[in-house]
Amino acid sequence: MVTEDDGVGAPLRVDTERREDAVVVRGAGEVDSYTAPLLRDRLAAAFTDAKSGGLPVVLDLSGVAFFASSGLSVLVEYHLLGVDRGTPLRLVAPAGSVLRALRATTLNELLELYFSLPEALAAR
Secondary structure, X not given: OEEEOOOOOOOEEEEEEEOOOOEEEEEEXXXXXXXXXXXXXXXXXXXXXXXXXXXXXXXXXEEEEEXXXXXXXXXXXXXXXXXXXXOOEEEEXXXXXHHHHHHHOOHHHOOEEEOOHHHHHHOO
């Protein structure tokens, strides 16, 4: 497991775990213009890892309390990259600001959205 934090109380924590069925990226905290680059970096690494193993990337945002438009941009970027590479991006967003932002922008209709990690991992 890899954990990324800038050491000064960053409002976003990102953990990555390679499993036999997926590369799981878990975010907790806040995604805004300050922290979105960290999310982008962790997703870039996860997509590289997933491609080598032919795995999907599951992004679990159930621990995210605040999700700004900069985070939505990262999701669209990596959704499109996944389509191009044949690497699915599955998003776990059960409630809260992430789900509200996805619904407000209708991205919930574009992205593979799941309400729990087990659901996302079981998807085919």
